[in-house]
Amino acid sequence: MDDLDRAILKVVQANAALSAGAVGRAVGLSQAAAWRRLDRLRKAGILTGRELSLDLEKLGFGVTVFLGVKLGAKGRVDLDGFERAVSAIPEVRRVEHVLGRYDYRLRVVARDLSDFERVLRRRIMGLPGVGEVEANVMLSEERRPGPL
Structure with missing residues (x-):
């Protein structure tokens, strides 16, 4: 290159x-x-596909929340099962398996904060293995090009 x-x-x-x-x-x-x-x-695998960006706010999703999810320590947690289950939730836009305080970092979109609370309580907190959760509401975002 x-x-x-x-x-x-x-x-x-x-x-x-x-x-x-x-x-x-x-x-x-x-x-x-x-x-x-x-x-x-x-x-060479350096360029892969094309990414389409949707304006989620114009589509009615005005809130983006980053969730740190720590899986419960009781017994063995099925990571693949958790990833499949959380990926099936339409409001979860990204699932990242990370090192650190949390096991996963999720990017979740919602119409507003009460809609996010519904998604959190009814869909995410009920997933098998979910332990501690920390939410951070995104205030703004700046997209920057990669390090070339």
């Missing part, structure tokens, strides 16, 4: 829907040369 590949990655990281011609123009390559490099980056 060279500096030109890194420049291409910066361009597609900002807008993954650009054509190879547009990517090439942004970095000073022909459409064909840009396409070959993009194809090579995909085949």
Whole structure:
């Protein structure tokens, strides 16, 4: 991977829907040369898919909460079972298995705080193995490009 590949990655990281011609123009390559490099980056597994971002607030989900979930220590907890069960909850947008005070970090969206409370009480707290939970309400978010 060279500096030109890194420049291409910066361009597609900002807008993954650009054509190879547009990517090439942004970095000073022909459409064909840009396409070959993009194809090579995909085949190497560096570029994988395209991510679609939804404006959840415009869709009625005005609250995002990060939950730290510590699984109970009683007996052996089925991690795969917990992950399958929590992933089936539509309001849970992301499930991350982490090291530290909590075992999992969840990103949960809700219409408002009372809707979040309903999701927490009826869906998340009832999952097998759930012990301690800590909630942090997101106030704002800034998306930053990766370290290229």
